[in-house]
Amino acid sequence: MxxxxxxxxxxxxxxxxxxxxxxxxxxxxxxxxxxxxxxxxxxxxxxxxxxxxxGGGAGLSAAIWARKSGAKVICVEKASTSMxxxxxxxxxxxxxxxxxxxxxxxxxxxxxxxxxxxxxxxxxxxxxxxxxxxxxxxxxxxxxxxxxxxxxxxxxxxxxxxxxxxxxxNAAQLMxxxxxxxxxxxxxxxxxxxxxxxxxxxxxxxxxxxxKSKKGEMNIMAKKSVILASxxxxxxxxxxxxxxxxxxxxxxxLGGKGNVGDGLLxxxxxxxxxxxxxxxxVNENLAIASAANVTLPQVVWDGGILVNKDGKRFMRESRACFEMGGETILQPDRTAFIIWDSSMKKSPLTSRKLAREATLSGGPVQSGSLRELAAKLNIKPDQFEETVNKYNSNIDKNADPDFGRTTLSGTEGKPVKIAVPPFYGIQIFAKSYWTxxxxxxxxxxxxxxxxxxxxxxxxxxxxxxxxxxxxxxxxxxxxxxxxxxxxxxxxxxxxxxxxxxx
Structure with a gap:
């Protein structure tokens, strides 16, 4: 266009x-x-x-660097905090x-x-x-x-x-x-x-x-420039x-609730x-329904797979996090599931993420068998078992003919089997961060x-x-x-x- x-x-x-x-x-x-x-x-x-x-990341950065360059700076933020x-x-x-x-x-x-x-x-x-x-x-x-x-x-x-x-x-400490x-x-x-x-x-x-604030309207002169970082x-x-x-x-x-397009307009x-x-x-990502500020791509990149309610994989899991969200939104009921096994507990990053999930959402679903896990998550069990078994079999062949996953993330890491019980799963949804x-x-x-x-x-x-x-x-x-x-x-x-x- x-x-x-x-x-x-x-x-x-x-x-x-x-x-x-x-x-x-x-x-x-x-x-x-x-x-x-x-x-x-x-x-x-x-x-x-x-x-x-x-007064978010861009606004504070702009204000600080304008000030460091010798300008007198005023920064207005509609929220009560930059957080x-x-x-x-x-x-x-x-x-x-x-x-x-x-x-x-x-x-x-x-x-x-x-x-x-x-x-x-x-x-x-x-x-x-x-x-x-x-x-x-x-x-x-x-x-x-x-x-x-x-x-x-x-x-x-x-x-x-x-x-x-x-x-x-650490984004919170950054701000x-x-x-x-x-x-x-x-x-x-x-x-x-x-x-x-x-x-x-x-x-x-x-x-x-x-x-405009609670005290009323005010007109602020910008002798040099106005920067829109809204x-x-x-x-x-x-x-x-x-x-x-x-x-x-x-x-x-999942992003700023004040991001309504007013500056653009x-x-x-x-x-x-x-x-x-x-x-x-819209830049989509993955989140748990009851913890809208928690993102989960690292669990996938540590070896998990994504399946939909029909028990089918639908993408190459080593792709970018917003691509995971973009594909999830196209699945039945706009939802999907991350599936992994107990061998991933050895990953420090995954363990930290799962601890956050447990605190905020009651933790992932755990089961001693794939079929039982499917029942708990309301996934079609026959197709789910077939999907996981096929995934594991293809790892032995160093291939993924369906989606081409040959790494965990980028060019790093090799996919691992989902074969060591107990098995884990958590339902995720696509949420947006920014446009x-x-x-x-x-x-x-x-x-x-x-x-x-x-x-x-x-x-x-x-x-x-x-x-x-x-x-x-x-x-x-x-x-x-x-x-x-x-x-x-x-x-x-x-x-x-x-x-x-x-």
């Missing part, structure tokens, strides 16, 4: 979808009628060089090349190889300039997080990468440390304050932001359905262009219009512009990695803008 067609469709469809969900937006303090760029006010309540809308963001509740994957963590494990990597992998995995639909920028700048962003003290949980080779470069970070750093740097962080409008002058330049629209199911397809109208989000009304808004724009389409930007994170010209004074960072780094797929590790890296790039460049006023 050409950018011209996306322009025509996105304006009509996005606004239609937003109108359909006006009630949910109103409940979140975002009025559709007011989501239109406004002229300069007669009075400014606050003034800063750079104003950031959104309500998608970054805070994510699995914490960060893709970067040439890191200290890789060198410690003797992993040979480069920014050129990372760029090649991103373009290959996204079928060349990622913007080359933005992908190149991410490939080179993500190292700086990652090393900064390490210097802040963010814990690295695991370095892993996963689908979509040629080498081990998926750095699993806590960034919020602490924002305070240390002198960022003005306004919580419980929702950005509701962009303010523009008669030349079409963005000059500020209107925000997330995507995974919590707005009508919009998910409009852009992702009808199956996404009922997919619960404001930018579109200003003439901003979009990138990769159509198709499978992959968004505002079109250049490699400095400046928002672009449909003529590919920059919108003066407007930047975008994080999920709101993920369409530039992905398409129907998002390279693993560019979620949290993209939030922090694009925030850093946007903050540094926004601080360099010439002020429109003294």
């Amino acid at each position: 050409s950018d011209k067609r996306e322009n025509q469709l996105s304006r009509r469809t996005f606004i239609k979808g937003a109108a359909a969900s006006a009630g949910s937006l109103a409940l979140l303090g975002v009025g559709i009628e007011s989501a239109v760029a406004l002229p300069a006010p007669k009075k400014w309540d606050e003034k800063a060089d750079v104003v950031v809308a959104g 309500a963001s998608s970054t805070a509740v994510s699995a914490g994957g960060f893709a970067a090349a040439g890191t200290r963590s890789q060198k410690k494990e003797n992993v040979q990597d480069s920014s050129d190889l990372l760029y090649k992998d991103i373009m290959s995995f996204t079928n060349n639909e990622a913007d080359p300039a933005v992908a190149k920028m991410y490939s080179t700048q993500s190292l700086k962003a990652y090393e900064w997080l390490m210097d802040l003290g963010v814990p690295l949980v695991l370095l892993q080779h996963v689908e979509s990468h040629s080498v081990a470069r998926e750095h699993w970070l 806590q440390l960034m919020e602490k750093e924002a305070g240390k740097q002198g960022v003005g962080l306004y919580l419980n304050t929702a950005a509701t409008n962009l303010l523009v002058n008669d030349k079409g330049r963005v000059i500020g932001l209107r925000a 997330g995507g629209f995974a919590a707005n199911l009508p919009l998910c359905g409009e852009f992702g397809g009808p199956e996404f109208r009922a997919v619960e989000t 404001v930018a579109l009304r200003l003439g901003a262009a979009t990138k990769n808004m159509y198709g499978s724009v 992959k389409g968004g505002l079109k930007t250049d490699d400095r994170c400046r928002a672009l219009n449909w003529d590919n010209k920059t919108i003066p004074g407007l930047y975008a960072a994080g999920e709101i512009m993920f369409g530039n780094i992905g398409s129907k797929v998002l390279t693993m590790g560019t979620g949290v990695g993209g939030a922090v890296t694009f925030g850093m790039v946007a903050g540094e460049n926004a601080a360099k803008e010439k002020p429109w006023t003294k």
Whole structure:
């Protein structure tokens, strides 16, 4: 689809979808009628060089780096804490090349190889300039997080990468440390304050932001730039359905509950262009119904298999976590099951994950036989036994003619039989984390219009512009990695803008 067609469709469809969900937006303090760029006010309540809308991973990163670059910064966040963001509740994957963590494990990597992998995995639909920028700048962003003290949980080779470069970070501590750093740097962080409008002058330049808190509305001057880091629209199911397809109208989000597309709508009304808004724009993952913030792909990558209610496998289990979610949503009743045996208890990572599951959901189902396990999980027993036996037999042959699984994850590990009782199973569902389409930007994170010209004074960072780094797929590790890296790039460049006023 050409950018011209996306322009025509996105304006009509996005606004239609937003109108359909006006009630949910109103409940979140975002009025559709007011989501239109406004002229300069007669009075400014606050003034800063750079104003950031959104206090999640991208927003805090942008605010900190703008401040480190010498700008006075105000950051507004609609929630009562930055811990309500998608970054805070994510699995914490960060893709970067040439890191200290890789060198410690003797992993040979480069920014050129990372760029090649991103373009290959996204079928060349990622913007080359933005992908190149991410490939080179993500190292700086990652090393900064390490210097802040963010814990690295695991370095892993996963689908979509040629080498081990998926750095699993403790996402909650990442957000806590960034919020602490924002305070240390002198960022003005306004919580419980929702950005509701962009303010523009008669030349079409963005000059500020209107925000609303319990105390009322305030107009915040941005002498240099406004950075939109307000997330995507995974919590707005009508919009998910409009852009992702009808199956996404009922997919619960694990990400930020405030990600309703308000920032996107404001930018579109200003003439901003979009990138990769159509198709499978929702990033799915696996979760337990009663513990919506727990993800489970590591259990699969440690040797488990996925089966549906009919007892059949339906994909190659070494694939990326969001591909697991994407395939699960297509199964009967939009559900599936992870199956493993007691031999996996030897894996420290799996044991930790299973302990979390036991705490939050009552634990996985356990049984002494496959047939009994199927009965407990309400899976068709005959087909289930046949599926597992065939899987085990193919492992002896070093083959998987049905789906081609030859590794556990990426190119690492060999599949293992599910043959040692007791056997375990847990029911999982597809949930969304974030959306992959968004505002079109250049490699400095400046928002672009449909003529590919920059919108003066407007930047975008994080999920709101993920369409530039992905398409129907998002390279693993560019979620949290993209939030922090694009925030850093946007903050540094926004601080360099010439002020429109003294």
